[in-house]
Amino acid sequence: MKTANNKNFMGSILFYVVMIVFLLFTALPFYVGLITSVTSSQELATSMEFIWWPKQGLDLSSYFTILLDDMFASTALPTLVVGFLNTLWIAAISVTGKLFFSGLAAYAYAKLEFKWKNQLFILQLATMMVPTVCMIMPSYMFYNMLGWTDSYLPIIIPGLFGNATMIFFFRGFFEGIPTSLLEAAKMDGVGTFGCYIRIMMPLAIPAFMAQLIFSFLGVYNSYTGPLLYLTQDYQMTLQLALTQITTAYASYPNIKCAAAVIGLLPMVIIFLTCQKFFLEGLSAGSVKE
Amino acid sequence: MKKMSVKKSNNLRQQEARLGLIFVLIPLCAWTFFEGFPVVMSFAAMFGDIKNYNITTFTWNNFESFKFLFSNPQSAFWTALGNTFFVTSAQFVSLAVSLICAVLLNQKRRFGKVCEVMFFVPYVCSAVAVAIMWRWMFNEDVGVINNILVNVCGESARVHWMTDPKAYRWMLFIITVWKDPGYGIIMYKAALKNIDRSLYEAGRIDGANEWQLFKNITFPKLSSTTLFLLLAGIITGMKCFDIAKIVSPLTWTGTAGPNNSGLTMVYYAYLQGVTWDNISIASVISWVLFIIIFILTLINMKAKKYWGGEE
Numbered sequence: 001m002k003t004a005n006n007k008n009f010m011g012s013i014l015f016y017v018v019m020i021v022f023l024l025f026t027a028l029p030f031y032v033g034l035i036t037s038v039t040s041s042q043e044l045a046t047s048m049e050f051i052w053w054p055k056q057g058l059d060l061s062s063y064f065t066i067l068l069d070d071m072f073a074s075t076a077l078p079t080l081v082v083g084f085l086n087t088l089w090i091a092a093i094s095v096t097g098k099l100f101f102s103g104l105a106a107y108a109y110a111k112l113e114f115k116w117k118n119q120l121f122i123l124q125l126a127t128m129m130v131p132t133v134c135m136i137m138p139s140y141m142f143y144n145m146l147g148w149t150d151s152y153l154p155i156i157i158p159g160l161f162g163n164a165t166m167i168f169f170f171r172g173f174f175e176g177i178p179t180s181l182l183e184a185a186k187m188d189g190v191g192t193f194g195c196y197i198r199i200m201m202p203l204a205i206p207a208f209m210a211q212l213i214f215s216f217l218g219v220y221n222s223y224t225g226p227l228l229y230l231t232q233d234y235q236m237t238l239q240l241a242l243t244q245i246t247t248a249y250a251s252y253p254n255i256k257c258a259a260a261v262i263g264l265l266p267m268v269i270i271f272l273t274c275q276k277f278f279l280e281g282l283s284a285g286s287v288k289e
Numbered sequence: 290m291k292k293m294s295v296k297k298s299n300n301l302r303q304q305e306a307r308l309g310l311i312f313v314l315i316p317l318c319a320w321t322f323f324e325g326f327p328v329v330m331s332f333a334a335m336f337g338d339i340k341n342y343n344i345t346t347f348t349w350n351n352f353e354s355f356k357f358l359f360s361n362p363q364s365a366f367w368t369a370l371g372n373t374f375f376v377t378s379a380q381f382v383s384l385a386v387s388l389i390c391a392v393l394l395n396q397k398r399r400f401g402k403v404c405e406v407m408f409f410v411p412y413v414c415s416a417v418a419v420a421i422m423w424r425w426m427f428n429e430d431v432g433v434i435n436n437i438l439v440n441v442c443g444e445s446a447r448v449h450w451m452t453d454p455k456a457y458r459w460m461l462f463i464i465t466v467w468k469d470p471g472y473g474i475i476m477y478k479a480a481l482k483n484i485d486r487s488l489y490e491a492g493r494i495d496g497a498n499e500w501q502l503f504k505n506i507t508f509p510k511l512s513s514t515t516l517f518l519l520l521a522g523i524i525t526g527m528k529c530f531d532i533a534k535i536v537s538p539l540t541w542t543g544t545a546g547p548n549n550s551g552l553t554m555v556y557y558a559y560l561q562g563v564t565w566d567n568i569s570i571a572s573v574i575s576w577v578l579f580i581i582i583f584i585l586t587l588i589n590m591k592a593k594k595y596w597g598g599e600e
Contacts, residue, residue: 112309133528138331144342161319263418
């Protein structure tokens with residue numbers, strides 16, 4: 001009895017030591033970013049070492065600077081606001097399209113009967129063999145030939161029609177929905193497409209939510225695509241705006257850190273409030289094997 | 290009446306088959322147009338000079354791009370390849386960290402859930418913001434890391450992150466270990482949930498200690514998750530670009546960091562293709578990357594058959 005207790009005690013010591021060390025490591029950059037962003041520029045300029053806590057009190061001027069700064073005369077709004085609005089509408093269109101068309105294809109694979117169904121599904125999965133990372137340069141050449149550079153098209157259009165991972169994920173989910181529901185709807189005169197909108201979609205809301213969050217995360221954080229194709233000031237997305245701000249204020253660590261904090265904050269808040277969807281959405285695909 | 294309804298349902302079935310085909314062809318056609326074409330074009334682009342990214346200006350260049358990249362062992366290409374493998378090796382550390390954390394979190398102690406959520410936060414952070422914060426932390430004079438090192442180990446411990454090529458490479462390594470374990474923890478935890486509890490009870494009755502239980506039950510049962518995470522991690526490591534680009538912007542001498550120590554494969558492809566307008570060379574780099582990832586995927590599949598067969 002005593003040894004079992006002892007063992008348990010040692011176990012919890014080990015657990016908390018590892019957890020605290022790793023938590024400190026995880027939290028350190030956030031702490032540093034936050035604290036530096038509220039330290040005044042003078043204090044930073046005169047200090048010889050890292051400031052763990054600003055002695056001159058908290059100074060929020062860095063946030064006002066970047067939130068209000070209109071770096072490009074060509075845009076009427078502050079740069080950061082322009083970036084944020086651009087990111088939002090790009091995300092709205094591309095995420096909606098991606099979810100809709102992936103779901104549609106997944107519905108066909110899961111519930112409809114047609115020729116070459118299995119072969120086409122294998123083909124669809126095979127598209128995953130070409131990692132997106134190898135596509136950056138080939139696509140760049142291709143969109144240049146199409147004359148799509150300097151426009152939103154290369155960022156929105158190619159992803160709009162669904163992708164293999166998402167189709168695979170939705171197919172798994174749709175297969176769990178009983179076919180009898182669809183048959184009953186057909187009796188009532190609901191068409192093939194109507195079944196997708198009125199039956200599959202409402203029943204698969206958790207699956208759609210999980211994918212919605214992940215694709216929004218992808219668009220919100222994406223940097224490479226906008227960097228390549230959005231070269232005009234008014235086209236800037238949030239992440240590009242942040243890099244512009246950090247170059248413009250290269251010698252002001254507090255402003256750079258404020259930019260980083262503003263860049264992270266929306267996503268971190270969304271994650272903390274919807275963590276259930278995040279964490280379940282991630283592991284749902286893998287558990288099934 | 291009966292005939293009518295049979296005919297009607299036949300019609301419906303045909304219509305359904307047609308629609309189904311259309312539904313699945315939409316993503317396939319989009320892929321063929323937006324990825325299939327560019328892949329074919331970039332294959333051709335490897336063997337010629339191309340102006341203004343227009344494939345119709347193609348002129349045969351006698352394997353110049355290959356010679357340029359591969360002939361000189363000191364060239365930026367080999368540096369970038371080495372750096373990319375170095376950054377990718379961080380994924381192994383990240384995997385080990387996530388395995389340890391997941392196993393510990395699976396004991397369901399107090400605050401475990403909170404820790405799990407906190408560990409995942411870096412994963413949702415944007416690469417741009419992460420790179421900005423870490424670059425500030427790696428500041429040689431007033432950065433928090435040197436500050437801690439100097440306070441704990443004295444002035445000689447100060448690391449010259451920005452000027453010493455060896456230290457420079459570690460920046461990307463450390464950032465990777467910070468950012469990526471969250472994903473692995475979630476995946477491992479989901480897999481741990483599926484392990485049959487009775488196996489452990491049987492093991493305990495046979496007198497096995499915790500380490501033996503881990504070695505003989507947990508780890509083998511996790512093998513397919515490990516292989517999956519390993520492959521995903523390797524691909525993540527190979528595509529390292531945004532953090533690398535922001536942490537080490539191009540200097541006026543045309544290098545990324547001292548001796549190009551911040552250059553990764555994708556970054557190099559980007560510089561060649563976009564900044565210096567050598568799409569032919571950029572295509573070769575992309576194809577090398579593709580072949581490396583392809584080979585690693587094949588090895589992983591083989592390993593899965595051999596090692597994770599019981600799953």
